[in-house]
Amino acid sequence: MELSLKVNGKLHKLEAPDDIPLLWALRDYLNLTGTKYGCGMAQCGACTVLVDGKAVRSCTRKASQVVGKEISTIEADQPSEQTAALQQAWRELNVHQCGYCQPGQIMAASALLASNSSPNDSDIDKAMNGVICRCGTYQRIRDGIKLAASNLQGDKGNA
Numbered sequence: 001m002e003l004s005l006k007v008n009g010k011l012h013k014l015e016a017p018d019d020i021p022l023l024w025a026l027r028d029y030l031n032l033t034g035t036k037y038g039c040g041m042a043q044c045g046a047c048t049v050l051v052d053g054k055a056v057r058s059c060t061r062k063a064s065q066v067v068g069k070e071i072s073t074i075e076a077d078q079p080s081e082q083t084a085a086l087q088q089a090w091r092e093l094n095v096h097q098c099g100y101c102q103p104g105q106i107m108a109a110s111a112l113l114a115s116n117s118s119p120n121d122s123d124i125d126k127a128m129n130g131v132i133c134r135c136g137t138y139q140r141i142r143d144g145i146k147l148a149a150s151n152l153q154g155d156k157g158n159a
């Protein structure tokens with residue numbers, strides 16, 4: 001079937017199987033390989049992207065279900081302010097280790113900050129639950145989210 005997917009602000013048309021998961025449409029058809037494959041069963045979060053601002057596991061979401069929606073991946077040239085602040089904080093704190101899980105971590109964190117500008121530890125744990133890091137960077141992820149939140153609040157205060 002022909003699918004029209006709006007990814008990172010651009011409309012793409014692709015000819016793909018009816019049931020193709022969004023993850024494989026992104027990686028194999030659009031060459032957006034920043035979104036990672038981990039478990040394929042919505043259990044690890046490596047494949048998390050934003051769909052209309054919400055964190056979605058792209059391995060189990062059919063591409064046909066997100067036609068007409070705004071899909072954002074780690075490759076966005078013009079990321080949301082939350083994603084940009086998180087990327088900056090990640091660089092400052094060297095959050096990543098091997099890096100494999102980090103696109104999914106940042107997308108999940110971006111959805112959290114869009115709905116909660118000042119998350120506490122428990123909010124972070126709840127929102128990030130199930131986005132697995134085999135390198136165990138959880139504490140730095142938490143610190144990165146808090147730094148991004150505080151930088152965003154500072155930006156607003158200075159506006």
Ligand code: FES
Binds near residue numbers: 037041042060
């Ligand atoms: S690859 Fe999608 S949740 Fe693991």
Ligand code: FES
Binds near residue numbers: 098099102137
């Ligand atoms: S940084 Fe290696 S899996 Fe998370």
